[in-house]
Amino acid sequence: MGRIFSVMSGKGGVGKSTLSAALAEYYARMGKRVVLMDGDIGQRCADLMLNLQDRVVYDLGDVAENNCELDQALLAHPRLPALSLLAAPQLLTVSDVKRKEMDKIITALSENSDILVLDAPAGIGKGLKNLLGSTAEPVIVATPDDVSIRDAERVNAMLRNLEEPSASLVLNRVHPLWVRKGLIPTPEQIALALDLPLAGVIPESPKVYKALLRHETPLGCGDRNMVKAIEVLAARLLGADAPLPEYAPSAMLRFFQRGGEA
Numbered sequence: 001m002g003r004i005f006s007v008m009s010g011k012g013g014v015g016k017s018t019l020s021a022a023l024a025e026y027y028a029r030m031g032k033r034v035v036l037m038d039g040d041i042g043q044r045c046a047d048l049m050l051n052l053q054d055r056v057v058y059d060l061g062d063v064a065e066n067n068c069e070l071d072q073a074l075l076a077h078p079r080l081p082a083l084s085l086l087a088a089p090q091l092l093t094v095s096d097v098k099r100k101e102m103d104k105i106i107t108a109l110s111e112n113s114d115i116l117v118l119d120a121p122a123g124i125g126k127g128l129k130n131l132l133g134s135t136a137e138p139v140i141v142a143t144p145d146d147v148s149i150r151d152a153e154r155v156n157a158m159l160r161n162l163e164e165p166s167a168s169l170v171l172n173r174v175h176p177l178w179v180r181k182g183l184i185p186t187p188e189q190i191a192l193a194l195d196l197p198l199a200g201v202i203p204e205s206p207k208v209y210k211a212l213l214r215h216e217t218p219l220g221c222g223d224r225n226m227v228k229a230i231e232v233l234a235a236r237l238l239g240a241d242a243p244l245p246e247y248a249p250s251a252m253l254r255f256f257q258r259g260g261e262a
């Protein structure tokens with residue numbers, strides 16, 4: 001049975017699918033057998049993130065409804081055979097896929113992979129709850145603003161109430177300069193406020209959105225800082241002690257902030 005990372009958030013649009021796809025691709029490039037499962041029923045998008053949208057025949061809903069075998073719905077990446085995708089249904093709703101079916105699919109996928117990445121829907125609704133209860137390790141994604149931080153707190157409180165495994169935090173879309181200027185709290189301050197261990201800090205990068213527009217994967221976006229941050233996140237999720245980026249104010253900035261005094 002492999003590791004399962006369940007990528008979730010309180011607020012939508014914080015980068016769960018982007019980071020799930022990047023992590024899945026990264027682990028597969030490292031030689032792990034990886035499955036990315038799009039758990040956002042009705043809001044399929046992981047296929048687009050991996051540029052596999054023209055190849056999807058069956059999806060998670062077909063497996064749940066016994067229209068096909070799980071193997072038939074698993075889509076191997078043509079350039080990266082270690083990476084497979086289980087696409088989300090587009091036309092079903094959350095209530096159409098029963099929790100029991102979801103559990104069965106997640107267990108079967110994790111038995112046949114080293115790493116299973118579950119790209120969860122936003123919020124603390126049924127869509128997320130249907131994905132819980134397995135041995136998945138929750139990874140909460142937030143952006144460094146109060147709305148997203150507050151919503152992350154709610155997800156974490158729900159996980160704790162349900163006695164789920166403890167979560168780790170990934171801060172996405174962090175502007176290093178804004179942290180250095182003190183416009184946003186440091187990632188460590190946010191993690192402390194949420195009482196969550198910090199697994200990763202991913203920089204804001206215009207190349208991520210450009211990659212999406214060009215149907216390139218987030219990991220293939222061409223931003224070295226982004227790729228490095230995913231590498232650190234991937235390592236830390238597996239328990240390695242990879243250092244997080246230092247966003248302390250630079251000596252030059254401190255000099256200017258003090259008004260140029262030596």
Ligand SMILES: Nc1ncnc2c1ncn2[C@@H]1O[C@H](COP(=O)(O)OP(=O)(O)O)[C@@H](O)[C@H]1O
Pocket residue numbers: 009011012013014015016017018019122172173174202203204205206208209212
């Ligand atoms: N680090 C980043 N820098 C810039 N844009 C990002 C970053 N991460 C995600 N995005 C963009 O944010 C938008 C929402 O991302 P997505 O992964 O779909 O969020 P979610 O799955 O949480 O709803 C997308 O347009 C994506 O390209």
Ligand SMILES: [Mg+2]
Pocket residue numbers: 016017018040045119120
């Ligand atoms: Mg998403």
